[in-house]
Amino acid sequence: MDFTELDTRGLVLLGCGKMGGAMLAGWLDRGLSASAVTVIDPNPSDWLTGTGVALNTPLPPSPAVALIAVKPQMMGAALPALQSLTDTLFVTVAAGTPLSAYAAAFGASARVVRAMPNTPAAVGRGITAIIGNAAATPADLDLAQGMLAAVGEVVRLDTEDQMDAVTGLSGSGPAYVFHVIETMAAAGVAQGLSPDLALQLARATVAGAGALAMTGEDPGQLRVNVTSPNGTTQAGLEVLMKELPDLMTRTVAAAADRSRELRG
Template sequence: MDFTEIGERGVVLLGCGKMGGAMLSGWIESGLPPAAVTVLDPEPSDWLAGTGVRLNADLPARPAITLIAVKPQMMGDALPALRGLTDTLYVSVAAGTPIAAFEAAFGPDARIVRAMPNTPAAIGRGITAIIGNANATVADLDMAEALLDAVGEVVRLDAEEQMDAVTGLSGSGPAYVFHMIEAMTEAGTAQGLGRELALRLARATVAGAGALAMTGEEPSQLRIDVTSPNGTTQAGLDVLMAELPDLMARTVEAAADRSRELAA
């Protein structure tokens, strides 16, 4: 990945918690020089202090990208530190914070990209949805995508309103899958397996099925391929398919609705 322009002008990272740290780790592993990154974080971890980034130092005058990775409730206290910047592309990964909030903070001419990554970004397997404001150019979106691509796939949305659905589906989605692993583990122990064995089986099953799903074949066909008529899988699916579609629809809707409430 070519970070030449980004590296020359520098990157500002506001907040380096789990998501900010995942982003920074991905950038460094992809070849962005640590010295090109200025991190603002009030309680830096030992890991962050040892990365070689410029930590809580003076900001570059016109960084290529300023990535905002603080929690929404901390935004009011954190954003004033960025107001002296010029000619930078603001990229926010803060859930539930609309583009309008950053336009209010940085002015109507600010170039802003709103992004929603998910936690597998920590191992380079995330997926991030992005949308820019009216000032963000195609080149801006390309630059944001290049930086976010370091931690996984990037998709572009047609409208900011879609971000709530993305939040409900992929942003919150890893937690749904983790809970499914928990439930599968408990189901296995109920059938006589030891907990450690059940957990190992559940983890490997979900990870392996996920890898198969990424081959590009339709999930419905993959399901059919593993389901013998009147067999054991069919017996299980008869129970699961009667309830899961509605349950998942309500789950994603609840998370999306909460995202809309946070943005209001």
């Protein structure tokens, strides 16, 4: 990513907790100047205070981008802090909050890109879905895509409605995978392994399987490649495959439904 426009005009972050911090960490690692960044956050993390960004200082009048990364419930209280900005692209990562809420806060001519990233952005392995409002130009979408591509993959959505399903799948998804690691490790302990060894095995297994899945090979075929007829994997999968499809369907549906509720 060429950060020249952000370095020159500035980047503002409204809220810099787990998600804003994950993205900022990725951008700083990839060459964004800390001196170009202004963060508004009443409760900044220790990490943030050590980065050299401007914290809770007056905003530049016309930053290239303002990233909105506060909780949806804080939106009403937080957005007025950005009302003075002119000629700024707003990029929001908040779950649920629709594009229309930003038009209500900033006016119909405000250019807004709604994005749903995930926390692996912190290590450059995120995936983010984006969609712009009617005022957002192709150049705005390209700028947002460029920033988000610096911290992982980017996909563009056709309709804003798709954002709820994306949130339930890839936005929340890392938490499901981390829980898989936790439960695999616990299952290893139940089989007599030490907690440290079980966690090492579970973590490396998920990371390695993820890396293999990213080669593009069909995941069903990758599963078959592990599964010897009448072997150990088949015995395990006969248990897992009875429960997991329905469980995962209900898990993603519950998260997507919550995203719909957050629209207010």
